[in-house]
Amino acid sequence: MFLTLSADPRSLISGSGNMGEHVETLVIGAGAAGLSAAHALARAGRTVTVLEAQGSVGGAARTLSFDGFRLDVSGRRLSSADPAIRAFWTALLPDELEIAPGAMRLEGEGRARRGQPGAALGALISAKLRPIASSRTLGEWLTRRFGRRVARRLGAYAEKLWALRPEETPAQPACPSFRSEAGVRPRQGTGQLWKACAETIAQAGGEIRLERRVVGLRRDWTTSVWTVSALGPDGCEETFTADQVISTMPLRELMGALTPTPISLFHACELMYRDQVTVAFAAEPGRRRAPALAEIHGASIKAARVRALDGEALALDYYCFEGDALWTADDETLVAQASAEAGRLGLIAPGSVRAARVVRQHKVHPIHDEACDEHLKMIGLDLRLHFAGLHLAGRAGTHGDSADDQSIRTGLAAAATVLTRVVAPARIAA
Numbered sequence: 001m002f003l004t005l006s007a008d009p010r011s012l013i014s015g016s017g018n019m020g021e022h023v024e025t026l027v028i029g030a031g032a033a034g035l036s037a038a039h040a041l042a043r044a045g046r047t048v049t050v051l052e053a054q055g056s057v058g059g060a061a062r063t064l065s066f067d068g069f070r071l072d073v074s075g076r077r078l079s080s081a082d083p084a085i086r087a088f089w090t091a092l093l094p095d096e097l098e099i100a101p102g103a104m105r106l107e108g109e110g111r112a113r114r115g116q117p118g119a120a121l122g123a124l125i126s127a128k129l130r131p132i133a134s135s136r137t138l139g140e141w142l143t144r145r146f147g148r149r150v151a152r153r154l155g156a157y158a159e160k161l162w163a164l165r166p167e168e169t170p171a172q173p174a175c176p177s178f179r180s181e182a183g184v185r186p187r188q189g190t191g192q193l194w195k196a197c198a199e200t201i202a203q204a205g206g207e208i209r210l211e212r213r214v215v216g217l218r219r220d221w222t223t224s225v226w227t228v229s230a231l232g233p234d235g236c237e238e239t240f241t242a243d244q245v246i247s248t249m250p251l252r253e254l255m256g257a258l259t260p261t262p263i264s265l266f267h268a269c270e271l272m273y274r275d276q277v278t279v280a281f282a283a284e285p286g287r288r289r290a291p292a293l294a295e296i297h298g299a300s301i302k303a304a305r306v307r308a309l310d311g312e313a314l315a316l317d318y319y320c321f322e323g324d325a326l327w328t329a330d331d332e333t334l335v336a337q338a339s340a341e342a343g344r345l346g347l348i349a350p351g352s353v354r355a356a357r358v359v360r361q362h363k364v365h366p367i368h369d370e371a372c373d374e375h376l377k378m379i380g381l382d383l384r385l386h387f388a389g390l391h392l393a394g395r396a397g398t399h400g401d402s403a404d405d406q407s408i409r410t411g412l413a414a415a416a417t418v419l420t421r422v423v424a425p426a427r428i429a430a
Helices: 032-043 085-093 122-129 138-146 148-162 173-178 190-201 251-257 265-269 331-344 372-386 404-420
Strands: 022-028 048-051 063-065 068-070 097-100 105-106 112-114 182-187 207-209 215-220 226-231 237-247 272-284 294-296 306-308 314-320 355-368 390-392
Touching: 022 032, 022 226, 022 404, 032 048, 032 190, 032 404, 048 237, 048 306, 063 190, 085 190, 085 404, 112 404, 138 148, 138 173, 148 314, 148 355, 182 190, 182 306, 215 237, 215 251, 237 404, 272 331, 314 331, 314 355, 331 355, 390 404
Parallel strands: 022 048, 022 237, 048 207, 105 294, 237 390
Antiparallel strands: 063 068, 097 182, 105 112, 215 226, 226 237, 272 314, 272 355, 294 306, 306 314
């Protein structure tokens, strides 16, 4: 028996599952990529089970409700130039989408601007002589696109995102972060889309099991069947078998969970990610109106983004490494830092913060340094040769680029691969 989503997200879990059950495709992760893939497979009549480590669907795209306001954890809009991707979310929420404007730019404590920064005349001339498409690093791309002075300000924002100087960051994976197009947003937050997607999967015969953290994957060379081990909510190990596996686990964690040990594990261990700390609170407005979404380019403000939420609430996003001083700081310290910076930006009145909340999200931004492409090539070769039937999806699962539609795009691509019965894993986005 399959149950649809209700007030309790655990109602997605089937009440009749047995250990050792077999499905055609097992999807690891009920975030945007995993649910996109499972939706395509279930709608095509394939048997599919999704295993999710958390107690709710959506992953980084989930929406949390606090005292009088909602918070989209990732803060990403739904934006894509692909008609198939736009049709995907429109079919799920045909009457619940509203326009979400492109990001504004807050230049430290100074003025605010909307959309992409304008290019200087010298940058336009440079782009003609040396095409932007040939830029090797993000620093080159920013300078050719916007000019040196603007590129320096944007470089400060890039360092907040990836902890790398623009001269150390490859251009292709990073450029989408500096293209600020308008998109759409579900009226009740992005989590509304993924709850609707989960319900559709269940109605089509698929199954989503929450609080199942995958700890091991093994492929039988003689039968080509995958065995996946997961820890359930009671801490006991559960076993699932499948013909195909779609993984949205962070690629570094996936490679560590595979048996036998991949020969490219060393390369996987070199992959790095940025984690996100979001501080949300309600407060009285300041002298400047809080934007729906703004990037903070000034280096004097440690927050990378600010977002207006329901009513008088807003959120500041910080990027860090798990275990560093920002990640391990207590909530009271983080709220004090965020409220002080919001005050310096003129977004809130002094001493008016109330109903503050802190949310930590793991591995929101894969880091692409100069060695990353080589690591991904070796991992991709290893998976193609030794782990047939394993398909990668998701931003962290493919160690992919920063485009807004990257998770959905790779999820649908992985499902298409399964549907065509191609056993080679999906290509790693590098």
